Amino acid sequence: MQDIAAAQSEIQASVHETKIKPNDLLTIVVSADDPTAAAPFNLPITPTYTPNGPQINTVQQLQTYLVNDQGNISFPVLGTINIAGKERNEAVELLEERLKEYIKNPIVNLRIVNYNISVLGEVAKPGNFTVQDEKVTVLEALSLAGDLTIYGKRNNILVVRNQGDSTKVNYRIDLTNSDFMKSPAFYLQQNDIVYVEPNRAQVQSSTYNRNTPVYISIASVLISLIVLITR
Structure with missing residues (x-):
């Protein structure tokens, strides 16, 4: 720099938008004016148990969608949806458009959790x-x-x-x-x-042998002994 x-x-800020790829793990939460109407489109929340000394902590964790090799996810009610290659905002718009057939004013929150x-x-x-x-x-x-x-x-x-x-x-x-x-x-x-x-x-x-000083010391001692013996 x-x-x-x-x-x-001269440098302008680059526009960055993440694209979804196969093998991505996604969390997708659907909300709407009527929470009951949006419930069938959300995966159930599962508890995760972690030991903490004599106690066990319980954390509610969202289930994830796996984008398969074909770029598809299996979405509740909507079925198979091709999502790979789309920017995150494009994927949100696609899901919201499909959800409008079932619920009013859907809002989709999508995140990549294995980024x-x-x-x-x-x-x-x-x-x-x-x-x-x-x-x-x-x-x-x-x-x-x-x-x-x-x-x-x-x-x-x-x-x-x-x-x-x-x-x-x-x-x-x-x-x-x-x-x-x-x-x-x-x-x-x-x-x-x-x-x-x-x-x-x-x-x-990296090509330097770290034992070289040891070898030199040993050689020096041997040379000194030879000189003393041959005197």
Whole structure:
């Protein structure tokens, strides 16, 4: 981001909208003017039990819809609905339009609950992270992982994205150039993988044998003994 100040006036905020993909887990809550009329279109709430010392905590949890490989969900009363590939707002509009046949003024609240991203490589805390608000930039992802280490390449960060049908798309991001904010990978999508490559110094150090000082010490001792014996 070395030229971020000069480029600030030229960079426009990207419009980000999450698209639903196969294997996504969704919570969908339907409400209406008449709660009784909306009830058949909601999955039952199930209790989840977690131990807490001598007591057991009970949490009411919404059941989820799984988007299958064909991009469909099985919705109460409405049946099979193809939803993959649609933006979240498009999916909400589709469901509300179908629900208008049965109830008045339906309101649909849809969320992706398995919105995960993975950050690997030269970061302080690599791992898999769940994003609550369905909107995360590559900078926010790196901050979740504790930022890059001093050995991470800042000009060649890899973002691997699954486009469906097992197709992988790779993006390269250069954090030293503000143009990365215009990249399709600036806003991450669910199940994206961010990989920070090690720089040359770290790669070279990985070939260094940590036992070398021990071997040198042993050799020095042996040489000293040989010199003493042969005198």
